[in-house]
Amino acid sequence: MHGKHSESDRRLLKIWAMLAVLVGSFGSVEARSSETAATGSAPGTLRVDYFHSGGLGEEIWSLDRVVVEPLPWPGHPERAIDTTGLGKYRYRVFDREGTEIYSRGFASIYGEWETTGEAKKMHRTFHESLRFPEPTDVVEVRVEKRAADQSFAEVWRVEIDPGDMLVDRSAVPKLEALKIHYSGDPARKLDLLFLGDGYTADECDHFAERAGHFTEVLFAYEPYASRRNDINVWGLCPPAAESGVSRPSTGQYRRSPVGASYDAFRSERYVLTYDNRAFRDIAAWAPYDAVEILVNGEVYGGGGIFGQFSTVAADNAWADYVFIHELGHHLAALADEYYSSAVAYELDPDRPEPWEPNATALKDPKALKWGDLVVDDTPLPTPWPKEAFEVLAEEIQSRRKAIRAKNRPESEMSALFKEQSRREVELFGAPGRVGAFEGANYAAHGYYRPEVDCVMFSRNDVPFCAVCQRGIEAIIDLYAGSASP
Numbered sequence: 157m158h159g160k161h162s163e164s165d166r167r168l169l170k171i172w173a174m175l176a177v178l179v180g181s182f183g184s185v186e187a188r189s190s191e192t193a194a195t196g197s198a199p200g201t202l203r204v205d206y207f208h209s210g211g212l213g214e215e216i217w218s219l220d221r222v223v224v225e226p227l228p229w230p231g232h233p234e235r236a237i238d239t240t241g242l243g244k245y246r247y248r249v250f251d252r253e254g255t256e257i258y259s260r261g262f263a264s265i266y267g268e269w270e271t272t273g274e275a276k277k278m279h280r281t282f283h284e285s286l287r288f289p290e291p292t293d294v295v296e297v298r299v300e301k302r303a304a305d306q307s308f309a310e311v312w313r314v315e316i317d318p319g320d321m322l323v324d325r326s327a328v329p330k331l332e333a334l335k336i337h338y339s340g341d342p343a344r345k346l347d348l349l350f351l352g353d354g355y356t357a358d359e360c361d362h363f364a365e366r367a368g369h370f371t372e373v374l375f376a377y378e379p380y381a382s383r384r385n386d387i388n389v390w391g392l393c394p395p396a397a398e399s400g401v402s403r404p405s406t407g408q409y410r411r412s413p414v415g416a417s418y419d420a421f422r423s424e425r426y427v428l429t430y431d432n433r434a435f436r437d438i439a440a441w442a443p444y445d446a447v448e449i450l451v452n453g454e455v456y457g458g459g460g461i462f463g464q465f466s467t468v469a470a471d472n473a474w475a476d477y478v479f480i481h482e483l484g485h486h487l488a489a490l491a492d493e494y495y496s497s498a499v500a501y502e503l504d505p506d507r508p509e510p511w512e513p514n515a516t517a518l519k520d521p522k523a524l525k526w527g528d529l530v531v532d533d534t535p536l537p538t539p540w541p542k543e544a545f546e547v548l549a550e551e552i553q554s555r556r557k558a559i560r561a562k563n564r565p566e567s568e569m570s571a572l573f574k575e576q577s578r579r580e581v582e583l584f585g586a587p588g589r590v591g592a593f594e595g596a597n598y599a600a601h602g603y604y605r606p607e608v609d610c611v612m613f614s615r616n617d618v619p620f621c622a623v624c625q626r627g628i629e630a631i632i633d634l635y636a637g638s639a640s641p
């Protein structure tokens with residue numbers, strides 16, 4: 157899966173992408189009137205924009221505005237209630253009679269920021285959105301936050317009247333969505349949007365080629381391959397005035413349409429957008445349940461937040477891997493199973509049980525949440541060559557720092573990652589056994605992952621572990637119609 161493609165591969169991809177553009181221009185997404193006719197009675201898409209502020213022990217939610225987006229609701233009409241139990245937060249929508257009519261779990265940039273040291277020193281504000289089917293009458297939206305013991309408590313409640321004249325029904329100028337892979341009515345499919353950022357109008361055909369390529373990457377991994385008929389893939393390329401996105405650590409600043417930037421939380425490879433309003437307004441021109449932002453750049457980077465979006469620098473040699481890994485965070489709330497790289501978060505010394513499906517504190521091995529996938533004689537915790545792995549990781553990390561410090565060409569970083577991958581695969585031997593392997597969720601001790609290797613653990617050419625595959629399937633079932641949730 158990894159590495160650069162040959163010239164002939166590239167030519168094929170280019171032709172394929174041009175076909176996708178042509179198909180897209182004939183089959184573009186129509187505004188609500190005609191789409192509603194096609195889907196029967198799909199409601200509109202209502203969006204509550206708000207500011208999530210806090211720090212110094214405080215947390216405040218405040219309403220910004222209510223928007224009705226230009227396209228109909230893309231979610232499954234019979235899967236309105238979230239049964240997966242995932243997320244640091246969840247929102248629940250109630251009608252006048254008190255009946256719950258919609259819910260979803262989610263995470264947020266604020267939710268990550270509050271675990272950084274900065275939140276102990278100052279206040280900050282992040283813009284966020286909640287989307288649900290446009291109701292016909294007044295509804296109450298309740299947001300709940302998860303505590304360390306896994307229980308949810310209400311943190312915000314707001315009444316929304318869809319008939320209020322201040323509900324904003326305007327939209328940014330229409331963008332034509334590319335129909336990259338179409339399986340059927342968005343209401344019955346998981347709709348994944350590739351959203352370009354930092355592509356000039358002249359570079360949008362390059363964006364289309366990349367979006368086509370990552371669609372092929374998606375369907376090379378299980379469970380996406382088996383479920384390809386439950387998935388639609390769309391593309392949007394809002395034209396940028398200048399090529400590329402901001403990368404503050406090298407003095408590169410761009411006012412790109414979606415606002416994506418390297419150096420989120422001062423981590424050079426972490427790419428996020430804090431400009432949620434711009435992001436949501438542009439994304440509204442495609443049906444979407446999940447969004448992968450393709451950043452026009454070749455420096456290694458990406459990010460992914462459950463229920464918000466994921467990102468990848470689309471021209472990096474490791475972009476295929478970063479894409480599939482970060483989409484795992486965004487779409488299925490998968491935890492990072494790795495623990496060697498430096499990250500911005502501070503770890504809770506009590507090691508509370510993570511809510512993500514693929515990491516555990518293993519406080520009671522008999523109650524292991526993926527225990528049904530463990531073969532009887534597998535010891536818990538499960539032995540693996542942890543010490544040798546850590547010696548190798550330390551060596552790679554210091555060489556990586558040296559490459560960045562000397563501002564060496566990106567090809568040197570890619571070569572280093574390839575060497576690391578080859579040596580790790582040698583060390584791990586045959587994969588495939590489910591157990592509880594110590595080292596996960598950024599911690600060398602106290603957290604455990606399901607298999608020795610996985611897309612969420614390493615950059616090695618391996619599939620998702622059995623537990624991660626099951627987690628992704630659960631989310632596909634929440635949006636697509638063919639299987640029961």
Ligand SMILES: [Zn+2]
Nearest residue numbers: 610612621624
């Ligand atoms: Zn996994």
